[in-house]
Amino acid sequence: MASFSSTLLSWHETIQRELPWKDNPNVFHIWLSEIILQQTRVEQGIPYFLKFRNRFKTVKELAECSDEELMKLWEGLGYYSRARNLHKAAKLIHDSGGNFPDTYEGLKALPGIGPYTAAAIGSFAYGLPVPVVDGNVNRVISRIFGIREGIDTKEGKALIEKTVEQVFDKEKPAAFNQAIMDFGALFCKPKNSDCNSCVFNDDCYAFQNEMVSELPLKVKKIKKVNRSLNFAVISYRGKILIKKRIGKDIWRHLHDFYELTADGGINEEDFSAIDYKLDGIQGPIKHVLTHQNLSITFHNYEAQKLILKNGTSYFLVERENLRKFAFPKAFDWYFDKNSIYLKY
DNA sequence: AATGCGGGGAC
DNA sequence: GTCCCAGCATT
Numbered sequence: 537m538a539s540f541s542s543t544l545l546s547w548h549e550t551i552q553r554e555l556p557w558k559d560n561p562n563v564f565h566i567w568l569s570e571i572i573l574q575q576t577r578v579e580q581g582i583p584y585f586l587k588f589r590n591r592f593k594t595v596k597e598l599a600e601c602s603d604e605e606l607m608k609l610w611e612g613l614g615y616y617s618r619a620r621n622l623h624k625a626a627k628l629i630h631d632s633g634g635n636f637p638d639t640y641e642g643l644k645a646l647p648g649i650g651p652y653t654a655a656a657i658g659s660f661a662y663g664l665p666v667p668v669v670d671g672n673v674n675r676v677i678s679r680i681f682g683i684r685e686g687i688d689t690k691e692g693k694a695l696i697e698k699t700v701e702q703v704f705d706k707e708k709p710a711a712f713n714q715a716i717m718d719f720g721a722l723f724c725k726p727k728n729s730d731c732n733s734c735v736f737n738d739d740c741y742a743f744q745n746e747m748v749s750e751l752p753l754k755v756k757k758i759k760k761v762n763r764s765l766n767f768a769v770i771s772y773r774g775k776i777l778i779k780k781r782i783g784k785d786i787w788r789h790l791h792d793f794y795e796l797t798a799d800g801g802i803n804e805e806d807f808s809a810i811d812y813k814l815d816g817i818q819g820p821i822k823h824v825l826t827h828q829n830l831s832i833t834f835h836n837y838e839a840q841k842l843i844l845k846n847g848t849s850y851f852l853v854e855r856e857n858l859r860k861f862a863f864p865k866a867f868d869w870y871f872d873k874n875s876i877y878l879k880y
Numbered sequence: 881a882a883t884g885c886g887g888g889g890a891c
Numbered sequence: 892g893t894c895c896c897a898g899c900a901t902t
Contacts, residue, residue: 573897580888580896614886617900650899670897690881717897726895727891754894756882784901786885825886865887 541705541712547735548715551722556585563636563661564595570653571622575615578721584613598623599630607789607862614865616789621648638662659709667704668713669696672720678752679724682741686755758827764820765832766796769870770812772839775852778861782849786825791861794850796835806848811841818873823866834870 538546555578557569568588572581587609592598598606603623610619624647629636637643638661644654651669658664667673674687674696681699685692705712723729731743742748770777770793778791794802804810819833844850853861859871859878871877 570897575885575896575898576887577889577896612887614888615898617885618898621899648899652898656897668897671895672897675895713897721897725890758883784884788885823887827884827886 540703541708543735544715544719545705545708545711547723548711548718551718553718553722556582556589561660563657565589566657566661567625567636567649568592568622570656571618571648572613574618574653576613580613584610594634595626595629595636596634599626601626603789604861608860611790611862612865616787618648620789625649636661640664640666656713659713663709665704665706665709667700667709668717669693669700670717670720672717672724673700674752675726676716676720676724679742679748680736680740682745682747683751684753687752688754688756692753760827760829762829762831764798765830766798766835767793767832768796768802768835768837769793770802770837770839770842771815771855772842772852775854776858777842777850777852778858779850786828787864789862791863792867793834802837806845806850808843808845809841810839810843812837812839818870821866821869823864830866832866 555569557565559565569581569585572584572588591609592601601623603620606619606623607616610616613619628646636657637646638658640654640658643649643657644651649657655664655666655668656670658666659668677683677696677699678687678692683692683695683699685695687693687696723734727749729748731737731740731748734740734743737743740748742751777794779794780789780791781787782789794806796802802810802812815836815838817833817835820831821833823830823832842852844852855876856879858876863871
């Protein structure tokens with residue numbers, strides 16, 4: 537039997553996948569793409585990569601970008617800590633001379649870069665002989681080699697790693713890593729994988745034992761909570777009151793409106809002076825996150841008088857400039873319903 | 881080891 | 892509805 541790697545690389549010859557971070561391969565583009573693609577489908581990430589590639593020619597430009605602009609560029613992509621860590625890492629790289637680390641450990645020490653991303657950047661940018669383990673690799677390896685431990689357990693992870701190490705091609709790290717991920721993404725898919733024409737089917741544990749649909753095994757279940765969010769959209773002389781979300785909560789570093797407690801109204805103590813009337817309620821709408829089912833209601837208020845406290849984190853923004861700030865995707869419903877758009 | 885963190889696509 | 896996606900940081 538041919539080696540795993542030669543079979544895999546031969547299969548890879550039969551497909552081609554044009555991806556924009558391969559246009560002009562360099563560590564900056566590779567890093568950018570890998571951060572964007574964490575827990576994100578390639579098709580979803582591509583427009584964001586193009587936007588970032590166009591805006592930032594160098595890591596210096598990224599380091600010097602404002603937090604506001606960066607979050608606006610990331611708006612809608614989710615997992616916003618990636619953007620914050622990208623920014624932190626850019627500053628670290630820039631402050632230390634502008635050169636990326638070129639070792640696995642050096643890469644992994646950067647914010648937002650864990651085992652997968654360090655291996656990906658290391659192999660793709662520098663040819664380091666380190667195998668990647670992502671969702672695709674978990675699936676491919678657990679099926680072909682019959683890893684029946686939960687891939688989300690310590691034992692399962694260790695088994696996957698050990699197995700990948702054994703079949704990894706140290707002579708062609710980048711090609712191997714790209715091929716195994718493409719194989720998982722395009723062929724050995726979560727569902728409807730075409731096992732009958734698979735180059736590994738004779739040796740695939742899952743196919744031979746009719747366990748394709750059961751592998752990889754995941755043990756842990758996520759528990760979801762239902763949560764209601766109520767926002768007061770306070771308008772004052774054509775401006776709208778917003779703030780940046782800075783707490784340990786969803787959508788950190790994005791913006792929102794004045795947040796109402798479950799059954800409460802506006803707390804006048806939050807302002808030096810305020811005089812207002814309710815001007816309608818919109819919603820609730822449902823919005824689903826990985827760990828939360830949200831029900832969001834918008835309460836529109838028109839203020840006749842509004843004086844902000846000193847040191848408050850709230851600020852007023854012209855209605856037509858509102859969308860220059862980054863907001864959660866869930867707010868699009870409100871913006872559309874009220875014709876609040878970003879003007880160019 | 882467990883939990884939190886987004887949004888979208890496939891079925 | 893369920894599952895998964897080029898995972899990582901925090902506790």
